[in-house]
Amino acid sequence: MDIQEKLNAKYDNIAIYTSGFYADPEDELGTRSKLSETLKSFTMNQHADTPFSLQIMTTNGEINVMPLGLLSLDELKAYETKRREQAGLTTDDDAIPLVVQFAPHTEKGQIQKQIVGTTQNLFDNFNTHFAAIWTVVKADLQANQTLLVGIERDLISDSADIQREYQDNFKLMDAPTRKAKLGFDLKDTDLTHFSTFMADMHEIQAIVLSSAAFVKNELLGDDLFAQVMNDKVSRNTLFWVLDNTFYETLYYFIEKYRDIANGKKLTRHLHHQKKLLIINMRNDAYQRAQAAVEDATTKLDMDKYFSDIFVPIAEQLAREVDQFQN
Structure with missing residues (x-):
């Protein structure tokens, strides 16, 4: 034999x-x-x-x-x-x-x-x-x-085009129109900074929606969220996707801003912040998942689930970058 x-x-x-x-x-x-x-x-x-x-x-x-x-x-x-x-x-x-x-x-x-x-x-x-x-x-x-770094650099390259689009659109608006659309005053001197922030959030949203789409297509399908959470393999895969989304979000900011003034210190700081951020992310994701499981009759909106978890994290990372730039 x-x-x-x-x-x-x-x-x-x-x-x-x-x-x-x-x-x-x-x-x-x-x-x-x-x-x-x-x-x-x-x-x-x-x-x-x-x-x-x-x-x-x-x-x-x-x-x-x-x-x-x-x-x-x-x-x-x-x-x-x-x-x-x-x-x-x-x-x-x-x-x-x-x-x-x-x-x-x-x-x-x-x-x-x-x-x-x-x-x-x-x-x-x-x-x-x-x-x-x-x-x-x-x-x-x-x-x-x-x-991972290659994916981030593609997103960063795209963000440059998005940033210019935002800035050009804001330049065409007068101050009252900007305030009416944004809900706050946006000075000409702040256009570059704000349009950069908006472009970064646009790319993070692309990461988030891609993760949500994977869960919807590969895990949920026609099943309820409670069924996914009750299956060990599906549940583990969901939390693997959550960790992936976290790292893609974190490395977007690391790669984009590593070459700014104090970039090395910023990179070390973001790595340090990661320890607490990922713990909070996992706790938040788990609590939201448990709340969804308790209502076994409702299909969970995965776009909202991922956005509610990761957009605040991205906003916090953007604030950390601002502190080092200013």
């Missing part, structure tokens, strides 16, 4: 051991520790031939550590064919290759895979093999961070 037949036999009607966690883009040490603890626990409680998938959710994708062939036995067949071509037909090695896969959640993102030894290597020499796994995972995390 070759390796493909063995996996076919093992994966047929057998539960796959799964585990996962979210990778904070600002806590590489924490991610490494979680991955080590998860894999170590696996090796202590399972066998080397146990089918498993350990998932790391990131802001713009996911990383999986798993046996090659778990998702597609055709991959394992191709690997086995190539291995026999190189090593000869008489080779007799039934060790299962271990693969680290990074799947970007972007329109043109390409899945990246790298084989890192075998599952038996992980069981036989955990520390050495974990170091090899972490090297690949760390590179994938950096690739994910590059995606």
